Amino acid sequence: xxxxxxxxxxxxxxALNKSFGTFKVLTDIDLSVDQSEMVFVLGPSxxxxxTMLRCCNRLEEPDSGEILVGxxxxxxxxxxxxxMRQRIGMVFQSFNLYPHLTALGNVTLALRRVQKLxxxxxxxxAREALDRVGLADRAGHHPAQLSGGQQQxxxxxRALALRPEVMLFDEPTSAxxxxxxxxxxxxxxxxxxxxxxxxxxxxxxxxxxxxADRVIFMDGGRIVEQGTPEQxxxxxxxxxxxxxxxxxxx
Amino acid sequence: MDVFLDTFLxxxxxxxxxxxxxxxxxxxxxLSVLIVLSGIALxxxxxxxxxxxxxxxxxxxxxxxxxxxxxxPLVLILLxxxxxxxxxxxxxxxxxxxxxxxxxxxxxxxxxxWAGITATPKGQWEAARSTGLGFTQALGHVVLPQAVRMVxxxxxNRAIAITKMTALGMVIGVPDIxxxxxxxxxxxANASPLTLAAAAYLVLFLPFVIASRWLEARFSGPGG
Ligand SMILES: Nc1ncnc2c1ncn2[C@@H]1O[C@H](COP(=O)(O)OP(=O)(O)O)[C@@H](O)[C@H]1O
Ligand SMILES: [Mg+2]
Numbered sequence: 001x002x003x004x005x006x007x008x009x010x011x012x013x014x015a016l017n018k019s020f021g022t023f024k025v026l027t028d029i030d031l032s033v034d035q036s037e038m039v040f041v042l043g044p045s046x047x048x049x050x051t052m053l054r055c056c057n058r059l060e061e062p063d064s065g066e067i068l069v070g071x072x073x074x075x076x077x078x079x080x081x082x083x084m085r086q087r088i089g090m091v092f093q094s095f096n097l098y099p100h101l102t103a104l105g106n107v108t109l110a111l112r113r114v115q116k117l118x119x120x121x122x123x124x125x126a127r128e129a130l131d132r133v134g135l136a137d138r139a140g141h142h143p144a145q146l147s148g149g150q151q152q153x154x155x156x157x158r159a160l161a162l163r164p165e166v167m168l169f170d171e172p173t174s175a176x177x178x179x180x181x182x183x184x185x186x187x188x189x190x191x192x193x194x195x196x197x198x199x200x201x202x203x204x205x206x207x208x209x210x211x212a213d214r215v216i217f218m219d220g221g222r223i224v225e226q227g228t229p230e231q232x233x234x235x236x237x238x239x240x241x242x243x244x245x246x247x248x249x250x
Numbered sequence: 251m252d253v254f255l256d257t258f259l260x261x262x263x264x265x266x267x268x269x270x271x272x273x274x275x276x277x278x279x280x281l282s283v284l285i286v287l288s289g290i291a292l293x294x295x296x297x298x299x300x301x302x303x304x305x306x307x308x309x310x311x312x313x314x315x316x317x318x319x320x321x322x323p324l325v326l327i328l329l330x331x332x333x334x335x336x337x338x339x340x341x342x343x344x345x346x347x348x349x350x351x352x353x354x355x356x357x358x359x360x361x362x363x364w365a366g367i368t369a370t371p372k373g374q375w376e377a378a379r380s381t382g383l384g385f386t387q388a389l390g391h392v393v394l395p396q397a398v399r400m401v402x403x404x405x406x407n408r409a410i411a412i413t414k415m416t417a418l419g420m421v422i423g424v425p426d427i428x429x430x431x432x433x434x435x436x437x438x439a440n441a442s443p444l445t446l447a448a449a450a451y452l453v454l455f456l457p458f459v460i461a462s463r464w465l466e467a468r469f470s471g472p473g474g
Binding site: 057059082083085086088089092094097098099100114115158159162 | 374379382383384391392396
């Protein structure tokens with residue numbers, strides 16, 4: 001099942017700590033994601049999953065620790081953050097498409113303004129990305145004219161078009177009507193099949209079982225347990241993991 | 251009835267002063283267009299500057315906006331017109347009117363556009379920054395276009411309110427619609443030029459008031 005390349009980390013998180021005021025959200029997070037690996041992050045609400053993901057492109061500023069993308073530091077002084085962020089795609093729970101731009105405009109914006117591609121080149125790349133998520137025919141639509149599932153797929157295309165090395169997904173299907181979830185998961189499966197490294201926060205258990213190479217369980221700002229989906233779902237070692245999974249299924 | 255017609259709609263007076271009122275209308279239109287363009291541009295620029303959240307800069311902008319929104323514009327007009335020559339700066343009446351109303355509109359526009367910027371969801375900034383756009387790019391390409399769309403109705407209303415104040419130019423002798431009309435009224439000892447002035451203002455401003463209604467309907471509500 002796994003296409004992951006062990007020993008070739010695409011994303012490394014070392015001794016990551018983060019507090020909001022006096023509230024410690026993340027404690028000593030160590031995590032390494034191999035190239036082409038899909039890692040699922042589970043955990044109760046408030047356990048710090050989003051914060052960890054957001055530290056991985058510095059939407060949240062870590063208090064301490066080190067983050068490397070493709071071996072290059074994301075943290076520390078002298079980092080060109082805007083250049084590094086090109087290498088890390090992010091997909092949000094609430095899509096965050098730009099409502100004033102068409103699907104095509106959403107995808108081309110960074111290609112044109114950050115990567116400085118000429119309009120034709122940017123649009124060709126954007127159409128290719130929209131095609132990958134099955135929305136080539138919606139290029140001229142504004143977000144308000146698209147379903148939630150279509151909006152999320154445009155958001156995935158927006159990230160994909162920059163050809164990132166790693167993609168971060170923060171509950172990409174949580175805001176969707178159940179009947180629209182499948183299309184988004186199918187796109188994610190396809191993105192994985194093409195070799196993308198993916199770190200996914202999601203409670204889509206069935207998808208995790210089928211597609212994930214590794215599952216991580218977080219609680220109270222720490223990584224409590226990790227392993228293959230079979231291990232974590234089939235025979236969780238920690239009581240907290242068992243309690244969480246029991247609640248999900250119960 | 252005859253007295254009424256003779257006072258407000260005297261045909262001879264109307265015919266005699268119509269050209270002067272027309273000249274005044276040209277002045278009013280030119281001043282209004284310049285004030286709206288520069289006032290909204292300046293206000294938007296100040297709101298953008300404030301978005302960088304550099305404490306002293308933001309504080310200055312807030313102080314500026316509050317003072318100019320608190321003072322009656324007529325006070326500023328008189329201060330500029332009669333005060334500035336004493337410090338060696340002499341501006342024409344029209345220029346004083348233009349500068350003062352531009353500064354006042356900018357103060358209101360800054361607050362309105364700033365409200366739009368803060369009302370734009372945080373996720374929009376995050377999406378833009380996560381794709382590598384810098385702060386200024388995210389502001390210019392993602393946040394400001396949405397903020398401005400959101401505030402078009404209040405901005406239009408405020409622009410109309412401020413441009414109507416070009417009539418205040420009368421007190422310092424700006425030859426706009428009202429300036430021409432009051433001059434004509436004192437020469438002719440008849441109120442008909444003021445009727446003409448009112449008609450001219452209606453012709454100029456009523457379309458914008460109606461347009462603002464339309465904009466209100468079009469741009470309000472979720473999603474724009
Ligand atoms: N910007 C913030 N300021 C203060 N507290 C925050 C902020 N973001 C998240 N938190 C808190 O940090 C904890 C972890 O949040 P989060 O990472 O969103 O958890 P999860 O994604 O696992 O539900 C929660 O208690 C949340 O209230
Ligand atoms: Mg979360």
